[in-house]
Amino acid sequence: MSTKHTKAASAFLLNKSRAQFLNQSIWYVREKRDKVAMQLAEWEELRELSSSIKCHTVTHLDTYLEQFASQAETNGVIVHWAKDANEHNKIVYDILQQHGAKKLVKSKSMLTEECHLNNYLINKGIDVVETDLGERILQLMQVAPSHIVMPAIHLKRQQVGKLFEDKLGSEPGNSDPTYLTRVARLHLRNEFMTADAGLTGANFGVAATGDVVVCTNEGNADMSTSLPPLHIVSMGIEKVIPDYRSLAVFTRLLARSATGQPSTTYTSHFRKARPGCEMHIVLVDNGRSDILANPQHWETLKCLRCGACMNTCPVYRRSGGYSYTYFIPGPIGINLGMLRSPRAYSDNVSACSLCCSCDNVCPAKINLSEQIYSWRQGLDAIHKADPMKKIISSGLKYLYGHPTLYYMGLKYAPLINRLPRNILYNRLNAWGKGRELPTFARKSFSEMWKKGIVR
Amino acid sequence: MNSKESILSNIRKNSCADYEMPDIAVAAVRYDDSLQQFIDMTKAVGGNAHVVQVDEDINDLIRSYYPEAVNIVSNLPEVTIATGNPDVVAKPQDLDGTDVAVVRGEIGVAENGCVWIPQAVKEKAVYFIAEYLVILLSADKIVNNMHEAYDMLQFSDYGFGTFISGPSKTADIEQALVVGAQSACGVTVLILNHR
Secondary structure (H helix, E strand, O other), rough: OOOHHHHHHHHHHHOOHHHHHHHHHHHHHHHHHOOOOOOOOOOHHHHHHEEEEEHHHHHHHHHHHHHHHHHHHHHEEEEEEEHHHHHHHHHHHHHHHHHHOEEEEEEOHHHHHOHHHHHHHHHHHOEEEEEOHHHHHHHHHOOOOOOOOOOHHHHOOHHHHHHHHHOOOOOOOOHHHHHHHHHHHHHHHHHHOOOOOEEEEOOEEEEOOOOOOEEEEOOHHHHHHHHOOOOEEEEHHEEEEEEHHHHHHHHHHHHHHHOOOOOOOEEEEEEOOOOOOEEEEEEEEEOOHOOOOOOOOOHHOOOOOOOOHHHHHHHHHHHHHOOOOOOOOOHHHHHHHHHHHHHHHHHHHHHOOOOHHHHHOHHHHHOHHHHHHHHHHOOOHHOOOOHHHHHHHHHHHHHHOOOHHHHHHHHHHHHHHHHHHHHHHHOOOHHOOOOOOOOOOOOHHHHHHOOOOOO | OHHHHHHHHHHHHOOOOOOOOOOOOOOOOOOHHHHHHHHHHHHHHOOOOEEOOOOHHHHHHHHHHOOOOOOOEEOOOOOOOEEOOOOOOOOHHHHOOOOOEEOOOOOEEEEOEEEEEEEOOOOOOOOHHEEEEEEEHHHHHHEEEEHHHHOOOOOOOOOOOEOOOOOEEEOOHHHHHHHEOOOOEEEEEEEEEEO
C-alpha cells in the first residue's frame, strides 16, 4: 500500500531531526495564526462572509471579469486573456520583446510556477530574477518551492549560508539569518536597479475599480514595479472580487491565516501604469473555467492561496512539500492536482488522515477534506485504487455479510494477541506498517451484552 | 473566437451554481482608544509611532530619530530638513541611496498598524527604496479596522496606493524574523494634531 507520496514521506522521515525541525517550524506558524484569529470576536463571521463572497464571485465570474477588464482598460492598463499556460508564457514573452526587455525581476507568483514561465523565458534568453528572498534562494539552488507562502521553509540556515557563499560571495561559514538577508538585500537591490521589467502575481483583482492588489512582507513586489518602466501582472481568473467592501474582508483574513500577522507589511493597489510606463494584466484560465463545471470540486476556486491548510495538516508537517507530486502541496494541492489530472496526481489523495483540520482553518471555508474523501471514492473508476486495499475491502465485506463467520472470528481474535511480532508485522500486514495492532479484548462487547454483564 | 470570448463562453457554459452576493455588514472590532491601539500595533509589527506634542518640531524629531541620515527626501513643505525632492528626479533609480524618506499617510488602521499612502510623489519608488521611512499621519485619520479604512479610501491621479504596516521584513530563513528585507529597514509614524 505505497503511493509516491508515502514512499517520498518515508525517505523524508529517515532524517529525524530535519523532520522534527519542519514540523516545529510549521506548527509555530499555525499557533501564531490561532492567536491572531482568536483576538477577533468576528473571526468566524469573516470566514463565513469570505466564503459567501467567493461563492458569489466564482459563480458570476464572467460578469466580474468583464467588469474588471473594462475598468482596468479605462485606467490605461493593457489586458490580455490566456486560455492556457502556453498562451500566458507567449504573451509575457511578446510584451518583453516589444520593449526590448532583457532582465525581468519577479515577485512571488504560484501562477507562474503553474505555467513554468521562468524556464520558458530563460530558454528564450531572458534573465529572470526572483526577488522574494525564499524564492531567490530556491532559484539559486534550482529547486521548486516546498510551500506556497514560505517556499524555503524546509531549508536550514547553514544550507542558505553555503549557497550564498557559492553564488553571492558571502562570508564563509556565516549563516546568521540577519547577515544573509542583508547580503540578499544588496544583491537584489542591484537587480531591481538594472531590471527592464517587473512581473507580479495578484492576490486580488477588484472589479469595481480595476485595482490589482498585491500583498508582500518584503516589499519586493513594490521594488519590482517602482523602478523598471514595464509592469506585467499574471493573474488567475478566480482572483477577481467585486469591490472594496469585499476586499476589506479578505485583507483581514489573508495574513492572519497565512503567517499569523495582522496584515502583510505591504498591501499595494496597482491601478495605473506610472507616467510614461506600461502596465499589462494577463488573465489566465488554464483549466479554471473547466473546474466550474465540477459540482463536487468547483469550490477549490475560492482558495486565497494562504497556505493555512498546509500549516495545520499533520501529514504535510510530517512529510514536507516535496513528498507531494503536484507543485502545490497540502490539502488544497491534493485537490488542485486531481483537478489538473486525476491519473497523474492520484498518489497524493492518500496524504490525508481525514482529520478535517484544514476545513476549520481555511479562510474561504473550502471543504478540503470532504473533497479529498470524494476523490478517493473515485479511484477505482480510474484504475488507481490500491489492489491490496481492494482485497482487504472485499474480505471484510464477506466477513460482515456472514454473521456466523464474524462471531467465530471475534471469539478467536484474542489469540492474535499472543502471536510473535514477526508473524504479525510482516509485509503481508500492510496495515501494521508504522502502527500497532489493537489488543483484542478477551470478551467482546456483544458477548458481554448477551450475558447481561453490560447494559 | 479569440481567447477572451472563449474563456468567457466556457465560464458561462460551465457555471453550475448561482450564489447571491452576501450583505457585508460586519460587527467589526472597535477600540476604546484607537490611537493607543494604533501605536501598539505599529510597534508590534516592528515600526515606531510617536504622538507629536505641540512644542515639538517634526524636523527636530526626524533628526533625532535618524541622526546620521544624509539624504533626506520629501516633497512636503513642512519638511524643511529635506535635502532632495522626489518630484524632480529624472528617473526613479536616482532615489537609490536615500537614507530617510518623509511622506504623508491618509488613513491609519488601529487593528493592524496599516497606513494608507496614496501616491503623492512623481516616483513611488520613494516609498520603498529609502532605508528608513517616516510617515506623517493626522490623529483624526485613525480608524478602527479595514472595513472603515476601505469605506473612506481615496486615490490620487497617479493610480497607485499602498497600505504599509511597519518595516519590510522576512522570515524566509528558518522562520527567523529579520527586519529590512528588500524595502524600508525602519518605519516611524509621526502622529500629528492630537488634541
